[in-house]
Amino acid sequence: MSLREQLIGAWKLQSYVEIPVDDSEPFYPLGKNATGIIMYTPDGYMSAQLMGEQRQHFGTGDWFNGSPEEYIEEAKTYIAYSGRFFVNEETQQLEHEMMVSLFPNWIGQQQQRIVSLDGDTLKLGPASPIMSKGKLVMSQLIWTRAQKN
Incomplete structure (x- = not known):
């Protein structure tokens, strides 16, 4: 089975x-108990959503009417991007394209x-x-395949 075929589906975050x-x-x-989902679709798209533990609710209950402090905390505790993905089967390399992203600097990038x-x-x-947090780092994310419903 190809790498691309093995990636297809939903995966739950175990560690970041x-x-x-x-x-x-x-x-x-995002804390030791961060949660998240990454999905790869058969038609070549992916989406990654990660969030920190114990995120606070907005006081107003209105997503578009939060305080500046609520928006800062919301953005500091969430990572989100989606776009196409590409697999080089020969080299076993994977690339994510950021068509949309919570972090605007990533929009339009292709990241290996x-x-x-x-x-x-x-x-x-x-x-x-x-x-990340003022340091040059290598990220390590471990995911497990989500169970089918």
Whole structure:
């Protein structure tokens, strides 16, 4: 079975840790109990949604009428992007295209991912370091295949 075929479906986040390239202590940018879903569709699209633990509700209950502090906290505790995905079967490389993203700097980018699949466990990370909380890091995300309904 091809890498592309193995990716198709929904995956639940098990772990998301940042490993600084300066050998300082690893950290969990969304907390140790972050949750998330990443999905790969047969027609070549993907979506990743990750959120921190214990996110606070807006006081107004209105998404478009939050306080500046609520919007800051909302953005600091959520990662979201979607777009097409591409697999090079020969090199076993995966690329995510950011058509939409909560982080505007990513819109239009194509980012390579290091991918490792072992049964129902998917390990993903960037092919090169990224900035996170002021440090240059390598992200390590571990996902497990979501059970079919």
